């Protein structure tokens with residue numbers, strides 16, 4: 386919820402403990418850098434205080450992901466297994482039939498997911514696919530789940546159509562800084578991404594937008610990505626922070642690994658900047674230790690993808706996540 390600077394303080398800490406939990410849209414890079422540059426303990430303490438003011442610190446939102454159209458994407462995103470330009474040994478699949486999508490959503494619901502996220506390897510939504518997408522949104526919603534779609538670029542009109550179909554969230558990541566973007570993707574511009582986000586916002590669909598860390602970007606790029614997200618006219622309701630899943634055959638395979646503590650720092654800064662947003666510990670958990678994930682939750686992450694698969698790569702097994710939740714005393718947010 387937006388407000389004019391007075392943080393709506395929850396029951397977990399007193400208002401006097403909250404120093405920076407204010408919804409702002411005018412962050413400078415220098416101010417964000419100062420958050421990053423604090424000692425690790427100071428940063429995490431601040432993030433945890435803010436987290437507790439806005440959320441139940443032991444609740445994590447659970448989303449399950451399904452690839453509804455896999456591979457042969459016209460874009461050249463250097464991280465992605467699904468670009469037609471890279472030889473990644475992928476099982477390409479056309480748009481999935483409705484009944485298979487519904488079966489997968491039912492299973493996700495049975496397993497405890499509250500949101501079903503459907504992803505397509507498209508540069509943009511084509512008119513010929515609109516009816517099938519609308520049918521998927523309607524069917525998944527009728528199961529009592531929140532719906533999320535990620536279909537590439539949208540027009541203003543398409544955003545309105547998806548809203549009318551009942552779409553709850555649209556995922557469209559800014560992925561990195563404006564400065565580094567051209568090193569990662571050349572087939573579209575940062576402004577293209579911002580335009581789609583503005584159409585989604587205008588249609589009053591919740592925005593899910595974040596980025597990928599570990600692509601060889603510098604801290605300056607992580608700062609600039611977060612600055613873009615926080616200075617949008619409204620903070621994204623959901624902010625996925627992905628750790629690059631390195632995929633053989635893509636240009637970013639073999640990229641230098643990011644210091645896990647720098648990943649945790651970025652989660653903490655995202656939490657401080659966007660206090661009321663749900664921050665998702667997104668792709669890349671397969672390569673994270675339980676301890677690193679625990680630090681991310683402490684830093685303010687409060688959502689995960691749950692289920693054995695992401696889009697084209699593995700996610701931790703559900704039994705492993707259940708164990709982790711139990712060890713940490715975390716419960717699923719319904």
Ligand code: SAM
Pocket residue numbers: 464465466504505506507508535536537538556557558560596597627628629630631632668669696
């Ligand atoms: N084609 C649409 C698009 O790019 O917006 C939707 C699907 S695309 C796979 C959704 C997001 O997945 C990307 O924006 C990126 O943030 C994330 N992603 C893709 N490949 C990834 C990888 N190897 N590691 C981490 N995140 C990845």
Ligand code: DTB
Pocket residue numbers: 450466504535556558595625626627630667668695696697698699
């Ligand atoms: C997001 O930020 N991460 C998800 C979802 N939004 C669509 C995708 C992760 C993809 C990881 C690599 C793969 O499985 O292909």
Ligand code: SF4
Pocket residue numbers: 458459460461462465466467468505506507508537
């Ligand atoms: Fe296509 Fe999306 Fe992959 Fe880029 S990230 S290649 S747009 S599926």
